[in-house]
Amino acid sequence: MQTPGQTPGMNPPEAYPPLRIKRLDSGLPLPVRAHADDAGIDLYAATDLELAPGRRQLVGTGVAIALPVGTVGLIHPRSGLAARAGLSIVNTPGTIDAGYRGEIKVCLINHDLDTPITIARGDRIAQLLVQRVELPAVVEVDELDDTVRGAGGYGSSGGHAILSDGKA
Numbered sequence: 028m029q030t031p032g033q034t035p036g037m038n039p040p041e042a043y044p045p046l047r048i049k050r051l052d053s054g055l056p057l058p059v060r061a062h063a064d065d066a067g068i069d070l071y072a073a074t075d076l077e078l079a080p081g082r083r084q085l086v087g088t089g090v091a092i093a094l095p096v097g098t099v100g101l102i103h104p105r106s107g108l109a110a111r112a113g114l115s116i117v118n119t120p121g122t123i124d125a126g127y128r129g130e131i132k133v134c135l136i137n138h139d140l141d142t143p144i145t146i147a148r149g150d151r152i153a154q155l156l157v158q159r160v161e162l163p164a165v166v167e168v169d170e171l172d173d174t175v176r177g178a179g180g181y182g183s184s185g186g187h188a189i190l191s192d193g194k195a
């Protein structure tokens with residue numbers, strides 16, 4: 028079935044259980060996707076705040092959720108605010124555990140070097156993605172299987188930029 032705001036021909040699987048959201052602040056709207064087929068559900072700031080350049084602040088969103096076990100909520104920045112103002116999230120993406128029932132909070136940071144960012148209560152400051160996640164038991168072993176990569180990492184395959192001091 029086509030829902031309003033959904034791209035024609037892009038029908039989401041019917042199998043997903045609905046995400047249960049509890050509003051802790053009835054003065055804010057229920058968070059929704061801007062378009063029905065968006066990955067992210069936009070989250071609102073519950074308070075006004077001003078972030079000086081380089082400063083960070085934990086901001087409430089006025090909602091709590093009950094994620095199904097085997098899923099994780101990921102709190103991502105919004106790209107428009109990132110590009111226009113330098114707004115991001117310190118611990119991006121934030122991890123919301125399935126068992127967490129407290130208010131979702133966002134640790135915002137102003138990456139702009141010069142200009143403060145003013146946020147008003149009700150502004151959409153971040154987005155919540157729900158993804159499936161594996162929950163394997165942790166087992167200690169003495170040996171790991173061999174691979175071509177082995178312990179190589181951190182640029183071992185090349186192709187990275189040369190730093191201005193000439194170091195690779």
Ligand SMILES: O=c1ccn([C@H]2C[C@H](O)[C@@H](COP(=O)(O)OP(=O)(O)OP(=O)(O)O)O2)c(=O)[nH]1
Nearest residue numbers: 102118120121122123124127130131132133134
């Ligand atoms: O951006 C975030 C990240 C986390 N949380 C909440 C939900 C999450 O389930 C809980 C714990 O997050 P995390 O495991 O990342 O933090 P921690 O420092 O390991 O705390 P804890 O010891 O409570 O797990 O905090 C948020 O509200 N927003």
Ligand SMILES: [Mg+2]
Nearest residue numbers: 122123124127
């Ligand atoms: Mg933790």
